[in-house]
Amino acid sequence: MSLLDEIEPLKAEALAALMAVSDQSSLDSAKGAYLGPQGKFTGLLKQLGTLPKEERPAVGKAINVAKGELEKALKVARDKVELGGAGPDQLVDFTAPGRCRRSGRLHPLTQVTEDIVRSFRKLGFAVADGPEVEDEYHCFDALNTPVDHPARDAQDTFYVDTPERPLLRTHTSSVQIRVMQEQQPPVRIIVPGRVYRRDTADATHNPTFHQVEGLYVDRGVTVGDLKGTVEFVFRELMGPKTQIRFRPHYFSYTEPSFEIDFANALTRKMGKDWLEIAGCGMVHPAVFEEVGYDPEEWSGWAFGFGIERIAMLRYGIHDIRLFYENDMRFLKQF
Numbered sequence: 001m002s003l004l005d006e007i008e009p010l011k012a013e014a015l016a017a018l019m020a021v022s023d024q025s026s027l028d029s030a031k032g033a034y035l036g037p038q039g040k041f042t043g044l045l046k047q048l049g050t051l052p053k054e055e056r057p058a059v060g061k062a063i064n065v066a067k068g069e070l071e072k073a074l075k076v077a078r079d080k081v082e083l084g085g086a087g088p089d090q091l092v093d094f095t096a097p098g099r100c101r102r103s104g105r106l107h108p109l110t111q112v113t114e115d116i117v118r119s120f121r122k123l124g125f126a127v128a129d130g131p132e133v134e135d136e137y138h139c140f141d142a143l144n145t146p147v148d149h150p151a152r153d154a155q156d157t158f159y160v161d162t163p164e165r166p167l168l169r170t171h172t173s174s175v176q177i178r179v180m181q182e183q184q185p186p187v188r189i190i191v192p193g194r195v196y197r198r199d200t201a202d203a204t205h206n207p208t209f210h211q212v213e214g215l216y217v218d219r220g221v222t223v224g225d226l227k228g229t230v231e232f233v234f235r236e237l238m239g240p241k242t243q244i245r246f247r248p249h250y251f252s253y254t255e256p257s258f259e260i261d262f263a264n265a266l267t268r269k270m271g272k273d274w275l276e277i278a279g280c281g282m283v284h285p286a287v288f289e290e291v292g293y294d295p296e297e298w299s300g301w302a303f304g305f306g307i308e309r310i311a312m313l314r315y316g317i318h319d320i321r322l323f324y325e326n327d328m329r330f331l332k333q334f
Contacts (some may be wrong), residue, residue, distance in 0.1 A: 003047055004059050010040055011066040018073040027081050031074060041067055108334040109210060109323055112237075112311045113192050116212055119236040120190045123229060125214070128189040130175035132196075133166050138174040143253040144286045158196050158207075168196035172213040173253065176302060179215070180291040185298050186218040192307065203319045210307035217283065217293070217300030223256070226280060226301040230260060234277070237310060239264050245274065254281025254302060266313060275313075278305035 014034040021027040034041050044063050048056055106114070117127060130138075140152055150156060151170060158168040172191040179189055191213040199205040216225065227246065235242045246258040258281055261274040280303030285295035308320050315334070317323075322330050 003044065003051060004055075004062060007044065007059075007062050007066050010034075010044070011069065014041065014070050015073050018070070018077045021077045021081065024081055027077055030077070035067070035070060035074065041070065105331075105334065107323075107331065108311050108315065109307055111334060112307055112314065113210065113212070115237060116233070116307070116310070117190065117192065119233045120214065123188075123232065125188050125190045125216075128175055128179050128191050129193065130169075130172070130178050130191065132169055132194055133160065134169040134174050135164070135166055138177050139167060139169055139171075142177040142287065142290045143173055144284050144290075145252045149252065154198075156198050158198060170197050171195055171304060172211050173302065173304065176213060176215045177287075177291060180217070180288075180293065185293060185300075186216075187300070188216050188218075190214045203321070206308070206320050206324065209320070211304055212307060213302065213304045215283075215300065215302045217298055219298060221282075221299045221301060223282060223301070226282070226303065229301075230278070230280065230303065234260075234262055238262060238266070238313070241265070246280075249279060249281075251279060251281055253284050253287050255284045257281035260303070260305075277309060277313075278303055280304075 014030070017030040017033065018027075021030055031039075033039055036042065041063065045060075048060055048063075051059060136152070140149070145151065157170050160166045160168075172193045172195060175191040175193070176189070180187060193211065194208055195211045196208050199207055214229070216229070223246075227244065231242075231244045234244060242262055242264040245261045245263075247261060249257045249259040251257040257279070259276055260278040260280055262277050263274050267273065267275045280301065283300040283302055288295040288298060288300075308323060311317065311323070312320065
């Protein structure tokens, strides 16, 4: 039998083998037997060189045509295996009416975080990050927090029971210390991240939540710069008619310090004129001295707020625990 006469019987044999595959193992076996480096069709191609010159074009063309048919059959067999054994007549038509593929979506907290980051980037802020397992120096000492401050007590902060006594950071403010220790002014950063506090889980508290810290340090920075930034960001997040006011407050790492209240149609709908949403202030000179900045030359502000708080207000959610229960009925709404 000539080489040309061997092509059709071998093609029929290979097609039958490919149509009979039912799993990945049989698919690999059939592919290797006919189309692999040592396969039978590969063997035919290797024999072309032994033929007279006048016979090579016709035999080569016939082999390539047959090989093309086998490669199509191989694709069908591969699709069949990937669909769990369904044949071509059983393939699912995902474009048919009433059928659709459900794509994933971002968690509501991720959506809000990305909106916050986008607003700050418009003002030239960079995103910084730091460890969630911190030491007392970065979390408290460097931020001018007294050793007898209630926030340092075990009933407020999660400490790790090891000789070094690290802790789970209670705020993302610890990152501003790390950034200022590594970078000379000007500094313009935001720090979104997870924080931990010993709170009982209820409708408005959770032992872990997310916070965004903002820090701006340069020459001649004033409270006016702080207020302008806060107004811009919260109007982007909560609507263009959002109003902002500052109330005097105390934080150990800022002086003067303020609580931020906001008012818009949402607060009025809740029956309130103003709602507290964040804390802020001018960076305390003691903090600058700790990181090696001259407080006579540099000034700056910092503020922080909870991402869950923003999300709850934006979406009308009354229980913070819903963000962590992974209930698809809740998550699909976003």
